[in-house]
Amino acid sequence: xxxxxxxxxxxxxxxxxxQRITTIFTRRGINIESITVSQSELRDVHRxxxxxxxxxxxxxxxxxxxxxxxxxxxxxxxxKEKILYQEIALYxxxxxxxxxxxxxxxxxxxxxxxxxxxxSDFIVIEKTGHKEETQAxxxxxxxxxxxxxxxxxxxxxxxxxxxxxxxxxxPELGKRISEEAVRExxxx
Amino acid sequence: METATKKKNKIDSAxxxxxxxxxxxxIEEGVNTIFGYPGGAIMPVYDALFDYQDQIHHILTxxxxxxxxxxxxxxxxxxxxxxxxxxxxxxATNLITGLADAMIDSTPLVCITGQVAxxxxxxxxxxxxxxxxxxxxxxxxxxxVTRAEEIPDxxxxxxxxxxxxxxxxxxxxxxxxxxxxxxxxxxxxxxxVRSYHPxxxxxxxxxxxxxxxINNAKRPYVLFGQGVILxxxxxxxxxxxxxxxxxxxxTILGLSALSSDHPLNVGMLGMHGNYGPNLLSDEADVxxxxxxxxxxxxxxxxxxxxxxxxxxxxEIDPSEIDKIIKADVPVLGDxxxxxxxxxxKVKPNQHPKWLQRFKDCYELEYEKVIxxxxxxxxxxxxxxxVIRLISEKTDGNSIVVxxxxxxxxxxxxxxxxxxxKSNITSGGLGTMGFCLPAAIGxxxxxxxxxxxxxxxxxxxxxxxxxxGTIFQTKVDVKILILNNQYLGMVRQxxxxxxxxxxxxxxxxxxxxxxxARGYGIESIKxxxxxxxxxxxxxxxxxxxxxxxxxxxxxxxxVFPMVPSGAPVAExxxx
Numbered sequence: 001x002x003x004x005x006x007x008x009x010x011x012x013x014x015x016x017x018x019q020r021i022t023t024i025f026t027r028r029g030i031n032i033e034s035i036t037v038s039q040s041e042l043r044d045v046h047r048x049x050x051x052x053x054x055x056x057x058x059x060x061x062x063x064x065x066x067x068x069x070x071x072x073x074x075x076x077x078x079x080k081e082k083i084l085y086q087e088i089a090l091y092x093x094x095x096x097x098x099x100x101x102x103x104x105x106x107x108x109x110x111x112x113x114x115x116x117x118x119x120s121d122f123i124v125i126e127k128t129g130h131k132e133e134t135q136a137x138x139x140x141x142x143x144x145x146x147x148x149x150x151x152x153x154x155x156x157x158x159x160x161x162x163x164x165x166x167x168x169x170x171p172e173l174g175k176r177i178s179e180e181a182v183r184e185x186x187x188x
Numbered sequence: 189m190e191t192a193t194k195k196k197n198k199i200d201s202a203x204x205x206x207x208x209x210x211x212x213x214x215i216e217e218g219v220n221t222i223f224g225y226p227g228g229a230i231m232p233v234y235d236a237l238f239d240y241q242d243q244i245h246h247i248l249t250x251x252x253x254x255x256x257x258x259x260x261x262x263x264x265x266x267x268x269x270x271x272x273x274x275x276x277x278x279x280a281t282n283l284i285t286g287l288a289d290a291m292i293d294s295t296p297l298v299c300i301t302g303q304v305a306x307x308x309x310x311x312x313x314x315x316x317x318x319x320x321x322x323x324x325x326x327x328x329x330x331x332x333v334t335r336a337e338e339i340p341d342x343x344x345x346x347x348x349x350x351x352x353x354x355x356x357x358x359x360x361x362x363x364x365x366x367x368x369x370x371x372x373x374x375x376x377x378x379x380x381v382r383s384y385h386p387x388x389x390x391x392x393x394x395x396x397x398x399x400x401x402i403n404n405a406k407r408p409y410v411l412f413g414q415g416v417i418l419x420x421x422x423x424x425x426x427x428x429x430x431x432x433x434x435x436x437x438x439t440i441l442g443l444s445a446l447s448s449d450h451p452l453n454v455g456m457l458g459m460h461g462n463y464g465p466n467l468l469s470d471e472a473d474v475x476x477x478x479x480x481x482x483x484x485x486x487x488x489x490x491x492x493x494x495x496x497x498x499x500x501x502x503e504i505d506p507s508e509i510d511k512i513i514k515a516d517v518p519v520l521g522d523x524x525x526x527x528x529x530x531x532x533k534v535k536p537n538q539h540p541k542w543l544q545r546f547k548d549c550y551e552l553e554y555e556k557v558i559x560x561x562x563x564x565x566x567x568x569x570x571x572x573x574v575i576r577l578i579s580e581k582t583d584g585n586s587i588v589v590x591x592x593x594x595x596x597x598x599x600x601x602x603x604x605x606x607x608x609k610s611n612i613t614s615g616g617l618g619t620m621g622f623c624l625p626a627a628i629g630x631x632x633x634x635x636x637x638x639x640x641x642x643x644x645x646x647x648x649x650x651x652x653x654x655x656g657t658i659f660q661t662k663v664d665v666k667i668l669i670l671n672n673q674y675l676g677m678v679r680q681x682x683x684x685x686x687x688x689x690x691x692x693x694x695x696x697x698x699x700x701x702x703x704a705r706g707y708g709i710e711s712i713k714x715x716x717x718x719x720x721x722x723x724x725x726x727x728x729x730x731x732x733x734x735x736x737x738x739x740x741x742x743x744x745x746v747f748p749m750v751p752s753g754a755p756v757a758e759x760x761x762x
Binding site for chain 1: 320321324325328329330331332349381382383384505506507509510511
């Protein structure tokens with residue numbers, strides 16, 4: 001059964017690692033729904049959050065292939081319930097909406113959003129939350145002159161106290177997820 | 189004044205061009221053979237190489253594809269990384285097939301490509317290609333160097349990555365300005381990369397579970413692949429099967445890891461493998477897969493493959509576990525270490541009845557297929573009888589390099605091998621044109637051994653320009669063309685599965701004898717059986733390269749055969 005999975009990947013901050021990771025999806029015809037890359041808590045380690053809808057079996061194989069890349073330090077995959085995550089969305093509205101009697105203020109309050117800026121001819125609303133929430137606001141605003149809409153990729157944290165740094169210590173480096181996937185996911 | 193001069197000399201001796209640093213670093217890695225082809229963007233490297241001709245033998249091939257296949261043959265025969273030089277743009281793109289081949293067959297290579305000067309990157313400069321981008325999916329690791337000072341460390345990492353863990357090809361793309369500019373030379377071999385863990389630690393619990401399954405098995409069965417050769421575990425494999433009495437079958441890349449005449453060697457797996465090894469995989473209760481990856485040519489229909497058996501998978505690459513066949517007991521680690529640990533834990537045993545089943549299957553296969561192939565009753569010469577003659581006359585001591593197609597399957601089925609690293613073929617990628625250059629490389633890697641290139645008339649014409657390399661280097665390669673005037677394997681499929689509609693498979697061939705003569709290679713063409721035996725003698729005993737062309741049955745087929753996508757139990761003997 002296909003499910004929403006978030007892959008969290010830690011890699012060296014080198015040219016080309018992103019392409020190495022994305023070709024693993026391309027080769028298997030898997031569409032990446034969103035991807036964000038940033039520095040992690042360690043200055044010289046980069047962190048990827050990749051969102052895909054796939055079966056767990058395929059995702060396990062993909063994660064092993066990602067781990068296999070020389071410059072990838074570690075990779076995990078999580079179902080939604082095992083992570084804390086957010087996305088940010090920006091909505092640019094024409095001021096005509098207000099002139100036409102739409103109460104943007106009420107919509108913003110109901111949706112726990114905020115007004116980022118008000119210019120002479122447009123207003124920008126910002127909403128942080130899960131995709132369903134930013135999408136719901138989109139549906140509400142769309143009929144009233146939505147000029148521009150953008151949603152970020154997912155940023156996610158693991159729902160545990162584990163620190164990535166712990167895995168960088170030499171002996172721990174030997175226990176990578178692909179080995180764990182073999183041992184833990186199947187035998188616990 | 190004197191001190192100042194001394195000081196200056198000292199700095200000079202440590203300050204070298206990027207190109208010189210590259211050559212010095214290659215020498216420190218023990219490289220003495222390089223296959224390559226020069227061009228604009230790699231000229232400074234070739235210029236630096238000029239001063240080191242006494243230490244590095246550069247073999248000028250006739251095409252970059254020839255260079256990389258030669259490096260593959262060298263690596264497979266010698267067990268160390270093959271090194272390739274090529275220029276930017278077309279030089280580098282011509283390496284792609286070889287990289288893909290080396291990637292899928294786990295062959296260690298370090299390929300150095302020249303690149304346009306760094307200010308020109310991304311400008312569509314002359315002979316500029318995004319080589320790092322293009323080669324990414326077909327390299328274990330690749331990297332672009334734009335500064336001379338990075339060269340020694342990048343090269344050290346390249347060798348470490350190429351040869352450690354599951355080996356593979358590495359490509360290092362060096363911009364022309366990095367080759368020219370000066371750097372302080374210092375070389376430290378790479379011993380680890382923090383993000384890379386080449387050999388998983390052995391899990392004793394898994395070894396115990398594996399040993400228990402093996403000790404209680406009624407019909408255990410070993411399938412082994414190239415992992416045995418790559419981890420130098422030939423002795424351990426032999427000891428393991430001898431202690432446990434388990435019959436062992438091989439993938440074509442595993443061929444020669446276990447002597448052909450070993451009583452527990454039951455033969456070849458897969459589409460054109462032996463009858464018993466395929467059929468009886470459905471009866472084994474415990475399958476021990478060692479350093480192999482369950483290629484679809486081995487498994488046939490995956491959903492029906494060895495589904496009754498408990499599977500123990502000895503594998504160095506965690507991504508291979510459960511990729512195709514679920515392992516009940518995955519034993520991660522280097523095959524040599526894992527087998528050594530298993531040998532300690534398994535009980536001495538014998539399985540005479542089970543082994544007899546393989547022998548019975550062989551008898552049947554011999555009567556229905558092998559006898560006619562090795563001793564044909566018709567006038568037409570068969571591929572099998574040529575291979576048999578060569579094996580008999582060389583006592584299984586030669587290196588046999590094959591191309592792809594019918595002759596490859598026949599050679600793998602019937603050639604006898606007594607030594608490891610004796611079978612070199614393009615397995616996973618199935619690259620026609622691999623054989624001739626790979627055989628040249630194999631001879632440079634194993635100069636004391638007889639190297640025989642077995643090629644079809646189709647594959648020969650894909651890289652026959654490498655006869656020029658033979659001509660120039662005088663390397664001794666025996667070339668056997670098994671000429672059926674068809675792309676035989678495709679024709680066989682057309683006959684069996686496409687109503688004999690022979691679309692684009694007939695070859696109207698040139699005169700290979702004349703071609704050989706042009707390259708100064710002695711040759712003979714055999715069309716009748718009466719002339720074959722002597723011709724094979726001349727072929728094997730000739731000093732230097734020799735081309736033997738044998739006209740074989742035009743529409744002969746390779747059997748047994750598991751039809752594509754069918755379960756292995758549906759293996760056909762005719």
